[in-house]
Amino acid sequence: MIKKAQFELEKLISGNRNFVNGTPTTKNMTLETLQKYAFHQEPYACVLTCSDSRVVPEIIFDCGIGELFVVRAAGMTTGANIVESIEYAVKKLEVPLLILLGHDDCGVMKYAKEQYPEPAKYFPSILKCVYPVLDLKEDISCHNFFARQHTIWVEDYLMKHSVIINEAVKNDKLYIAKCHFDHSTGLVEMI
Secondary structure, eight states: OHHHHHHHHHHHHHHHHHHHHTOOOOOOOSHHHHHHTTTOOOOSEEEEEOOOTTOOHHHHTTOOTTTEEEEEOGGGOOOHHHHHHHHHHHHTSOOSEEEEEEESSOHHHHHHHHHTTSOOSSOHHHHHTTHHHHHTOOOOOSHHHHHHHHHHHHHHHHHHHOHHHHHHHHTTSOEEEEEEEOTTTOOEEEO
16 A cells, blocks of 8 residues: 555656646546546545645646545644544545645744744634644744644644554555645645
8 A cells, every 4th residue: 555655646746746847737627527526536645734825735736626635724733623534534535645735934833933832812723733843942943944843743643643544554554745835936845
């Protein structure tokens, strides 16, 4: 299964190059494709990413209908619904690949740095998922570096808080790829 995950990851990274080069090849963006998947889905990857309007996995990976199971939350934060959504993709849809996709210029990372270490009046659930990275006391002066560190933290969180994800990784049924999207280049880089 890990070989399948590596194959799918390479396909997505190649699709990202198509996006960057302005040569998208996706053809499955039609009503015909939607009708093909009207009563089932067969995504080959789950992507956990931010709700940021500039981060659209299907576009930046040159994918179409039915290819990705996308879970989005501001700041790529985790909570019960997010974790269970990923677990659904892993357990029920049997995706072999989970991509954790952080990005540059994340408003949540900026806001967290401005508020830290005070309890936030607004968005406490979001900051609860971001403050642990700041608690590490590493030099996180750049919010883009902070976003990368947060992606690493999210993987650790998922492994510790989800038996389904943890067992799938340990049994080579799931590969987790930590990635970062650079707005200035359009490239997705591995962390």
